[in-house]
Amino acid sequence: MHNDRSACQPSLQMFGIKTPLIEPGDNIVQIMIDAMEKQGLRFRENDVLIIAESALATSENRLVCLDDIIPGEKARKLAEEYQLDAREMELILQECDEMFGGVPGAALTITKGTLAPNAGIDGSNAPEGYVVLLPKNPQESAARIRREIKEQCGCKVAVIIGDSRTQPLRLGCVGIALGSSGMVPVEDARGTLDLFGKEMRITRKAVADNLVSAAQLLMGEAGESVPAVLVRDAPVRIVDDDIEMPLFSRDECMYYSNISKKK
Secondary structure (H helix, E strand, C coil): CCCCCHHHCCCEEEEEEEECCCCCCCCCCHHHHHHHHHHHCCCCCCCCCCEHHHHHHHHHEEEEEHHCCCCCCCHHHCCCHCCCCHHHHHHHHHHEEEEEEEEEEEEEECCCEEEEEHHCCEEECCCCCEECCCCCCCCHHHHHHHHHHHHHHCCCEEEEEEEEEEEECCCCCCEEEEEEEEECCEEEECCCCCCCCCECCCCCCCCHHHHHHHHHHHCCCCCCCCCEEEEEECCCEECCCCCHHHHCCCCCHHHHHHHHCCC
16 A cells, blocks of 8 residues: 555645834734734644744844944954954954854854854844844743743744854855754654665754754845744654753864864
């Protein structure tokens, strides 16, 4: 008998959530619920909500006026080297865990445990003269949003805080999950068998990152006003726990470990 998986598994659906301009101090959960209702959407059990980090950060008062920043000597020197605004460089130094190089227009840092140009600080989708810092703690924010959705809507959902990043030697941006709650963000495929019966020894599936990448096709990167995407019938494991995004140590990461050897 032919096994048609599509006949027994629902197809993944994604809905872009268009919202008004999000302001500092806004209740992002209420904004999402109101925007969804206008589009005829309501949360269902096991939905996944992906929220762009810039929208969340703005609501969490992470918008900074550059005129309020006084750059130090180190920031001014590095800004000249990498052709950046010295005030923004000062913020980069304050926000990053480590800075170890760059190219004209971008300083390469490790911020919140991951590689991030300019410490994730973004001048796009911010008023003139302002930049948006990354959310202070994306993991805690995802957990809080998930709890609030359950309290207001009575549904068990998963929440992902997403961002866009470049990949080494690749042109263009892909999605990355900065924090997630209510789902298994990385599934361990080690021990499973491939098509030829060979055991997988390394592979882990970046489920949350992959969902963010798909969501960015609807979100866009500019003035689309779609800061969130609702994912329905996603092939993910929904859980009651707040599982943190797993990260490699710096020695385990083949990119960082080899870059650092050249320093």
